[in-house]
Amino acid sequence: MGGCGLSTRLVHVVEMERTVCIYLLCLLLVAPTLLEAWGSDDKVLLEKVTAITLEKGKMTTGRRVSPIPQLTCVGGSTSCYGYQPSVVQCTNSGLDDHNNVQWECKADMDNEYRFGRIEVVCEGYDYPDDPYILKGSCGLKYELDLTGSTSQKTMTFTEVVVVLIIIGIVVCCIIQACRSSARTRHTSSYGGGGYYVGHGGGGGWRSSSSSSSGSRTTSGFGGTSRR
Numbered sequence: 001m002g003g004c005g006l007s008t009r010l011v012h013v014v015e016m017e018r019t020v021c022i023y024l025l026c027l028l029l030v031a032p033t034l035l036e037a038w039g040s041d042d043k044v045l046l047e048k049v050t051a052i053t054l055e056k057g058k059m060t061t062g063r064r065v066s067p068i069p070q071l072t073c074v075g076g077s078t079s080c081y082g083y084q085p086s087v088v089q090c091t092n093s094g095l096d097d098h099n100n101v102q103w104e105c106k107a108d109m110d111n112e113y114r115f116g117r118i119e120v121v122c123e124g125y126d127y128p129d130d131p132y133i134l135k136g137s138c139g140l141k142y143e144l145d146l147t148g149s150t151s152q153k154t155m156t157f158t159e160v161v162v163v164l165i166i167i168g169i170v171v172c173c174i175i176q177a178c179r180s181s182a183r184t185r186h187t188s189s190y191g192g193g194g195y196y197v198g199h200g201g202g203g204g205w206r207s208s209s210s211s212s213s214g215s216r217t218t219s220g221f222g223g224t225s226r227r
């Protein structure tokens with residue numbers, strides 16, 4: 001009888017140890033998921049992001065890779081010189097046929113500028129193609145084009161130099177003509193006033209006043225890339 005009782009107790013002990021081992025094994029299996037759930041405040045499903053607001057001069061967040069500027073001009077007919085938008089807001093337009101999130105990005109710009117190609121770049125949370133991204137890691141790469149629809153034209157440096165040279169030549173010719181006129185004034189029935197220069201000589205290349213320029217909200221459309 002004593003031996004049977006001992007055997008029964010040993011069986012119970014073995015069963016308890018087996019149960020504990022099973023529980024520990026299950027805990028080990030679910031531990032990564034639990035830890036991820038507890039520490040995933042900086043993780044979000046990309047397709048659930050409805051909108052992002054990006055500012056010039058600010059950086060994105062970074063976890064696996066280095067942060068990037070929130071707004072980066074990468075080309076276009078302006079070659080990224082001069083004007084660039086200070087704030088851009090992009091809204092999620094849904095998925096395309098490749099399950100790539102599409103964006104519509106808007107900014108207030110001067111009338112002579114518009115978006116060219118755009119691309120929202122986000123950091124995949126665990127790997128580049130991860131459907132989850134790091135919060136705050138998205139930036140915008142965009143091209144900036146001239147609309148060509150404005151009467152106000154921004155002159156290039158070369159154009160300004162050419163205009164100044166032409167004006168210099170004209171002024172020199174006028175001065176020379178005035179000197180020649182002064183030398184022959186005693187034989188001339190009119191004075192040097194015939195060579196009077198009007199005030200509008202240089203007006204063709206000056207920028208018009210700021211009041212004639214306007215601004216509007218312009219949109220660009222593009223997809224998403226991961227890094």
